[in-house]
Amino acid sequence: MRQSRLALAAGYTMLLFVSVLFFGPFLWLIRSALMDLSQIFSMPPEWIPSPFRWDNFHRALTILPFGTYFTNTFIIVISTIVGTVLTSSVAAFGFSRIDWRGRDTVFGILMTSMMLPAAVTLIPSFLGWQMLGFYDTYYPLIVPAYFGGGIFNIFLLRQFYLTIPRDFDEAAFVDGATYFQIYRSLIFPLSRSAIIVVALFCFLGTWNDFMGPLIYLKSDSLFTLAIGLQMFQGTYTAQWDLLMAASAAVVLPCVIVFLVGQKYFLEGITLTGLKG
């Protein structure tokens, strides 16, 4: 498509403008996290911290036990990723590489749960976990991941599996392979990139989850970063330097994970048309 130089220049300018708007809050976050309180409130706002208050991070992260929150979040994230990757890939295999009567009907029924607002199942799920004595534990946050890991992920992997030629399976069958062997040594390794997409989405979803921990956790010692940060905000309302330092520390792992896995993220969104 031909583009006139004028149109290109106009587009470029607008793109720069939009990028400044999208990136600005990050700069504001970092600059606030590194300033002392007197400079942070100076008018008109300054952008370069002087001096650089690196100890803001140390202070912010030790006022509340953020080390514990980090470990807790990490435990939940890893357990969830393992469960999701294992069970969603197995289920996607069953929904795409094995022929059985009623398969697509069952898949369609499972897909309807995507339309269901979480609020509908929230209260009975809570009461159920409470009756089992698992309120204020990680079980309600982790166990569901071991039962399919969410229909989104099954859908995503199924889409990917459908692109792998069936001849591969047939050849393996001739050699006497079982379904499980085909899954483990053929389909799972071939779908590495899609598995990574699932793991990445799962990481972000769990790391960012707010409502789950809010509802199921009561003890301070079990809190996640998201809950911890929110508590911090409630307690240290006007301490914007420390609040921004704590926020930056919570954001940083997500940014790193995204930048490392960027290629897979963009592929994954495009593959399913679904947001993470």
Place this chain on the structure above:
Amino acid sequence: MRKGLFYGLLFTSPAIIGFIIFTLGPMIASMVLSFTDYSVFKDQTSFIGFDNYKTLFSGEDEFFYKSLGVTFYFVALRVPAVILLSFFIALLLNMNVKGRAIFRTIIYLPSIVPAVASAMIWMWLLNPDLGLVNSVLRWFHLPESDWLYSEQSVIPSVVLTTLWGIGGTVIIFLAGLSGIPRQYYEAIEVDGGGWYSKLRHITIPMVSPTIFFNTIMTIIGSIQVFNEAYILTQGGPNNKSLFYVFYLWRTGFRDTEMGYASALAWVLFIIILFFTFIVFRTSKSWVYYEGEGRT
């Protein structure tokens, strides 16, 4: 290849069992609960028929209509804003410019920021006295605002904070745009058409399925907004940001009226089904699917 049914069920059983335990079961339980007056603090729970629903719709519960109003206002403001802005940004990104990948990363990056952290950043940016946004407005001698702290501006302010995270929608639009064959545009150029006729006659019809998809997802997501309400405003000021799901949480978990909250949840479900149905029904007249023709 024998025993397909056995193995099929075996492989899919975690997902099927999970669906029954974590979706179907709770759904039915929630329906049943919505016909009771269940509350943690009551000794006895009894079936009260449609009383919860009557209380909701009769106007006896002032917060119900208030929260519906707040949520619809939010949806009406946010959905067009998200769709127009992300489509516009996707169009910009789809141009043949240098550094496309960097721009794309910058625009997607905010959408991975945890909701709590994003809320902190925006509370600070929108701080009426010391925040960056009002400072900039002051610099340009423009009127300032109390943003999240005033009854008039709280909902537009929440919309504004969520617009930071539209990166995912932009990427989906971008995927749709990059799938349009170049020849189509060249045909318009031959006819002497400019950018407007390209946009009107090629781009918009060709990405209409993507517009459709993004619209549905944005509506469903906006109706269920919770984190922003909880963290940014706690429903205030004066219940002007009493989002529906926040009200549901407040009723069920803070006030422990779980029977009543279940009724709220079912009304929400019906509303979402209704909206989805409407968009689906109208889609026939404006969504163009390739190979189908629209005669």
